[in-house]
Structure formats: C-alpha cells, structure tokens
Amino acid sequence: MKTYRIYINDHTLYIAANVPELVEEIEQLTVLGFNFQTFYKQLGNLPGKSFLLLTEDPKAVFTKIKESCLIIKAAGGLVSSSKGNYLFIFRNKKWDLPKGKVEKGERMKEAAVREVEEECGVKISTNDEKLCKTYHVYTLGAKIVLKKTNWYRMTVKGEPKLVPQKEEGITKASWLSKTELEPVVANTYPSIMDVLEAGELLPQRVL
Structure with a gap:
C-alpha cells in the first residue's frame, strides 16, 4: 500500500x-x-x-x-547529457532541479519540458518516463497550498552550454556526475532527494 x-x-x-x-x-x-x-x-x-x-x-x-488545501500543479525534469552527467540549478541558495508551475490547458509532461528549456537554455531531446511525484506545503497569502510536482526523466543531445534564467532567481546551472553530488545532497530540498532516489542517483531510503 x-x-x-x-x-x-x-x-x-x-x-x-x-x-x-x-x-x-x-x-x-x-x-x-x-x-x-x-x-x-x-x-x-x-x-x-x-x-x-x-x-x-x-x-x-x-x-x-x-x-483542505489550494492545489497547485508543477512539473520538472531530471535531465542527463550524452556524457552521463545531470543538470542541476542553484536557486535561493540551494541546489535544485528545474521545474515550474503548469499553465492553464497545459499537460504536466509538456510543462516539464517547457520549464527545463526556459530555466536552463537547453533543448530537450527525449522526455521519457515519469520518475515520481512530490508534495510540499507552503502559505500563499491566507491560503495553505499543497504543491504537487510531477518529475520526468529527460535527455539532451551532447552536453550543451547552460544558460541559467536569472529572472527566475537561478544563479547557476551545472552538469554534475554521480560522483559530484555531495554538495547537492548537503544543500538541497527533501523533495529533490526523492527525485534523485527515483532516478537511481542515490540509494533508496527504506520505507
């Protein structure tokens, strides 16, 4: 269950x-x-x-x-390059993965690709399986929001130069290998850890 x-x-x-x-x-x-x-x-x-x-x-x-909450839907991606590295962004003083809100009439999978491309200046080649869903809660005015984020596995051709979307507060975008994840693990969100586990970049926690 x-x-x-x-x-x-x-x-x-x-x-x-x-x-x-x-x-x-x-x-x-x-x-x-x-x-x-x-x-x-x-x-x-x-x-x-x-x-x-x-x-x-x-x-x-x-x-x-x-x-009991206001539901906001978002979508994002765990993107790998042809060299086997993974795309991470640095936003609000934490390591993160590219994601954003789903627009009206937009499918979750389409939103995930759009957000990754906008936030990192890349062209997604394939948008494969859904890795997982994550849920987190925050306050928006007087309302309590439950944000549901669908995460997808994606690829790009080669390993393109990244252009972080600074107007979205992204100060850095980097390609990192599995052996370079220590700074990410030390300074990221619990929901991102779930995505890294689902993508088999980290061992699965026992539940």
Missing part, C-alpha cells in the same frame, strides 16, 4: 498503513479528528521533525488533506 510523504518546511508528514522504517524519530498522530490546517499552523517555527498518520486507508486520508 502506498505511503504518502508531504514536506512542510523542515518537517515531513507520512501517511501510511505501516510504520515506516526510518532512521529518524517519528511522532505518531491520531487520524480521528485530524485537521491538516490546524496541524500546519501549530508547526510554526518548530525545529524540523517527522510525523506519522497511521491508517488502513492512506489514500482516503491524503485525499481529505488535499481537499
């Missing part, structure tokens, strides 16, 4: 039928009467930790959480 993972700043909320086999400590929450809006507000500036909603029907609980 699927385990859902929602990132909230430095916190992680798991929704699962079994207790995840995790390294870090996890606080179990009661599903009965759980209100996501209240839970989110109570987190405030608390230090990051992991929480678990243990339920026989993770999908139903996750659906209820989605219904």
Whole structure:
C-alpha cells in the first residue's frame, strides 16, 4: 500500500498503513479528528521533525488533506547529457532541479519540458518516463497550498552550454556526475532527494 510523504518546511508528514522504517524519530498522530490546517499552523517555527498518520486507508486520508488545501500543479525534469552527467540549478541558495508551475490547458509532461528549456537554455531531446511525484506545503497569502510536482526523466543531445534564467532567481546551472553530488545532497530540498532516489542517483531510503 502506498505511503504518502508531504514536506512542510523542515518537517515531513507520512501517511501510511505501516510504520515506516526510518532512521529518524517519528511522532505518531491520531487520524480521528485530524485537521491538516490546524496541524500546519501549530508547526510554526518548530525545529524540523517527522510525523506519522497511521491508517488502513492512506489514500482516503491524503485525499481529505488535499481537499483542505489550494492545489497547485508543477512539473520538472531530471535531465542527463550524452556524457552521463545531470543538470542541476542553484536557486535561493540551494541546489535544485528545474521545474515550474503548469499553465492553464497545459499537460504536466509538456510543462516539464517547457520549464527545463526556459530555466536552463537547453533543448530537450527525449522526455521519457515519469520518475515520481512530490508534495510540499507552503502559505500563499491566507491560503495553505499543497504543491504537487510531477518529475520526468529527460535527455539532451551532447552536453550543451547552460544558460541559467536569472529572472527566475537561478544563479547557476551545472552538469554534475554521480560522483559530484555531495554538495547537492548537503544543500538541497527533501523533495529533490526523492527525485534523485527515483532516478537511481542515490540509494533508496527504506520505507
């Protein structure tokens, strides 16, 4: 049965039928009467930790959480070059992967290609499988947003020069090999770690 993972700043909320086999400590929450809006507000500036909603029907609980939030869809890519290197960007003082919001009437896969091409100045050659979905929560005005991002595996011909889209806050774009990921792992978002695991650039965490 699927385990859902929602990132909230430095916190992680798991929704699962079994207790995840995790390294870090996890606080179990009661599903009965759980209100996501209240839970989110109570987190405030608390230090990051992991929480678990243990339920026989993770999908139903996750659906209820989605219904309480404003949903924003985004899409991005894990891009490899002909030399076997991977495309990373540096934005807001963290390593990231190119991604962006899906426009009205646009398919997720199309949005992923458009965003990668706009943010890095490359031409995508192939847009293959969907690697994974990630979810993270933030505040937009008075609303709590749940952003769903679909991630796709992509390739380019050769290894083109990268042109970071500075108006989007991207200060650097780089091709990195699997052996050069240490700075990325040390300074990126938990959701990006999920994508790197799905793309087999990092070992899979046990869940």
